[in-house]
Amino acid sequence: MRIDRSIRARLVLGATVVLLAFMAGAGLALQRAHEDSVRTARFARLQSTVYLLLAGAELDAAGALAMPASLAEPRLTLPGSGLYANIFNTSRREEWQSASTVGVAPPFQRNLSAGQWRYEILPGAGASFLAASYGVKWSDRGQATALVFSVLEDKSEFDREMSAFGRTLWTWLGSAAVLLLLTQTVLLEWGLAPLRRVTREIRRIENGEQSQIEGRYPTEIAGLTDNLNTLIRQERIRQTRYKEALSFLAHSLKTPLAVLRTALNQPEELPAMVAQQVTRMDDIVRHQLGRAAASGSASFAPHLPIAPVLNRIRDSLEKVYLDKRLDFSLDCAPELSWRIDEGDAFELLGNVMDNASKWARQRVSVRAWQDENHLHIRVEDDGPGFTDVQSVLKLHVRMDEQVPGHGIGLAVVNDLVASYQGQLNLGRAESGGARVEVVLPVA
Numbered sequence: 006m007r008i009d010r011s012i013r014a015r016l017v018l019g020a021t022v023v024l025l026a027f028m029a030g031a032g033l034a035l036q037r038a039h040e041d042s043v044r045t046a047r048f049a050r051l052q053s054t055v056y057l058l059l060a061g062a063e064l065d066a067a068g069a070l071a072m073p074a075s076l077a078e079p080r081l082t083l084p085g086s087g088l089y090a091n092i093f094n095t096s097r098r099e100e101w102q103s104a105s106t107v108g109v110a111p112p113f114q115r116n117l118s119a120g121q122w123r124y125e126i127l128p129g130a131g132a133s134f135l136a137a138s139y140g141v142k143w144s145d146r147g148q149a150t151a152l153v154f155s156v157l158e159d160k161s162e163f164d165r166e167m168s169a170f171g172r173t174l175w176t177w178l179g180s181a182a183v184l185l186l187l188t189q190t191v192l193l194e195w196g197l198a199p200l201r202r203v204t205r206e207i208r209r210i211e212n213g214e215q216s217q218i219e220g221r222y223p224t225e226i227a228g229l230t231d232n233l234n235t236l237i238r239q240e241r242i243r244q245t246r247y248k249e250a251l252s253f254l255a256h257s258l259k260t261p262l263a264v265l266r267t268a269l270n271q272p273e274e275l276p277a278m279v280a281q282q283v284t285r286m287d288d289i290v291r292h293q294l295g296r297a298a299a300s301g302s303a304s305f306a307p308h309l310p311i312a313p314v315l316n317r318i319r320d321s322l323e324k325v326y327l328d329k330r331l332d333f334s335l336d337c338a339p340e341l342s343w344r345i346d347e348g349d350a351f352e353l354l355g356n357v358m359d360n361a362s363k364w365a366r367q368r369v370s371v372r373a374w375q376d377e378n379h380l381h382i383r384v385e386d387d388g389p390g391f392t393d394v395q396s397v398l399k400l401h402v403r404m405d406e407q408v409p410g411h412g413i414g415l416a417v418v419n420d421l422v423a424s425y426q427g428q429l430n431l432g433r434a435e436s437g438g439a440r441v442e443v444v445l446p447v448a
Contacts, residue, residue, distance in 0.1 A: 013197055020189045028182045032174055039170055044135070047163060048124045051137035054078055054156045058090055064143060064150060070094050072101050081105050087159035089113075089134075095151040113155040114138035126160065133160040199223055203230060210237065242424070254290065261286045291417075308342040309350055311373050311380075318355050319371075322362045331362055334370040341373060343380045343445065345425070353421045357384045357441050360415060364388030364439065382443040385434035418443070 057078055063071045070092060080086040081103040090103040091113035100115070112127045117140030127136045134157040143150040199222045209215045217234045261282040268278035312335075319333045361369045365386035372383045415431075418441075422429045427445040434440040 012200070013193060016193050016197075017190060020193075021186060024182055024185055024189070028178050032178045036167075036171055036174060039174075040167055043163065043166060047135055047158060048137055051124075051135060051156045051158060052122075052139075054081075054088070054090065055137055055139050055154045058092060058154050058156070059139075059141070062092060062143075062152070062154075064148070069097065070099065070101050070152070076103070084108060087162065089157045091115075091153075091155045091157075093153040093155070095153065097150075111157045112136075113157065115153055115155070117153045119151060127157070134158060135160050135163060199226055207233075246424075258286060306344045306346045309345050309347055310339075310342045311350070311382075312337045312339050312341060314347075314350050314354055315358075315371055315373065318351065318358050321355075322358060322369075325359075326362050329362075329365070330367075331365055332368045334368065336370070336372040336374075338374070341375055343375070344447075345380075345445070349421055349425075353418055353443065354382065356415065356418045357382070357443065361386035361388075361439065361441070366438075368436070378447045380443075380445045382445075383440065384442075385436065385440045386438040387434070387436040388438040390433050390437060390439045391431055415441070 057076065058072075061073050061076060065071050072092070075082060078088070080088040081090050083105055084107040086105045088103075089106045089109065089111045091100055091106070091111070093100040093113065093115040095115070100113075102113075110130060111134060112129050114123060114127075114136060117123060117138050119140050119142035121140045123136070123138045125136050125138075127134045136155065136157045138153060138155040140151070140153050143152050199220075202220055203218065203222065203226065206215065206218045206220060210217065217237050218230045220230075222230050264278065265282050268275050268282075271278075315335050315337055319335060323331065323333065358369065358371060361384050365388045368387045370385045372381075374381050415429075419429050422443055422445070425445050427443060430442040430444070432440045432442070
């Protein structure tokens with residue numbers, strides 16, 4: 006499974022990296038905080054021992070340091086106990102050391118200003134020490150003596166405590182990370198399950214086992230599945246339209262071909278008959294091509310401004326019917342737009358306006374407007390109007406059955422409007438001419 010092709014692998018890898026980074030950061034922060042806390046506590050204990058030495062220290066009449074035989078801290082009297090004390094008399098260059106220093110040479114602090122505390126980690130021979138030192142100016146019997154109290158503790162116990170805490174901390178953090186990763190993986194499997202179901206359904210559609218995506222899916226991908234179903238339906242409608250167009254084309258061409266065969270036995274009528282039937286076959290081919298090419302896919306079409314389309318068609322028709330000097334009246338708001346394929350819009354409006362121009366005497370009026378859920382387009386002329394509205398509106402009417410004079414224009418319009426689930430209404434205008442009204446619903 007390549008990571009760059011799998012959402013699941015990307016999410017698992019990303020979650021693993023983020024989780025490990027978080028755990029490492031959190032572990033180091035906890036370890037450092039615990040180390041600082043324990044170190045501070047041990048320095049506080051060493052400070053208490055310094056106060057204990059301060060309480061027991063005395064100077065004799067000669068100014069020499071005198072200490073009691075026993076101290077309240079038993080570790081100071083036990084050789085090699087790990088806790089060591091030293092008092093250095095800077096005035097007499099003499100010092101006192103606890104009995105625990107026998108056989109050990111701790112690096113005591115001997116140079117410190119009066120009133121100054123110092124906490125530090127000192128290296129020693131084969132070991133290191135936590136040290137707390139305090140400098141005092143001792144006044145007794147009118148004599149002032151500078152003393153430095155220093156208490157050291159072997160750092161090995163501190164290191165063992167930190168090591169034990171680190172092992173426990175990283176063991177638990179590692180176990181928590183593994184558990185979280187497993188939980189994350191399960192959640193990802195659950196969260197991505199709808200996508201896998203969509204994939205399986207699409208494969209069944211490709212294999213012909215089902216006609217569309219049938220499952221119910223979460224809101225985040227419901228729009229995707231709905232649009233896929235819309236595309237599938239539109240593709241099947243388009244394929245059906247192509248098949249029907251070929252079927253109707255073959256059926257409609259039979260009559261003109263039969264007429265031409267008959268005309269072969271009448272040489273004197275052959276040229277006129279060929280010209281007539283060729284024109285008829287050309288109309289048939291144009292009609293079926295127009296039906297087959299109808300998009301009917303308003304769901305994914307961008308909003309198309311209607312006024313520019315009407316203006317371009319009007320300009321073209323004014324040139325085509327220049328000799329009639331038609332008066333075109335366009336009533337369409339400049340901001341009016343609709344979801345419709347541009348080619349379908351030109352085919353639909355062009356055929357309706359061309360039909361009106363063909364039969365109009367002087368005037369063609371076009372009005373386009375929009376209500377809440379529909380686009381309305383009304384085209385009227387001052388010509389003779391329709392002679393048989395029902396026949397013109399008949400779907401899939403054969404070319405040799407159409408109402409004479411209206412050609413293929415309205416038949417193509419009828420198919421286009423039907424492909425957009427709209428309505429085509431034919432009637433009589435107030436001027437007595439034809440009125441064609443197209444109503445298209447929101448996609």
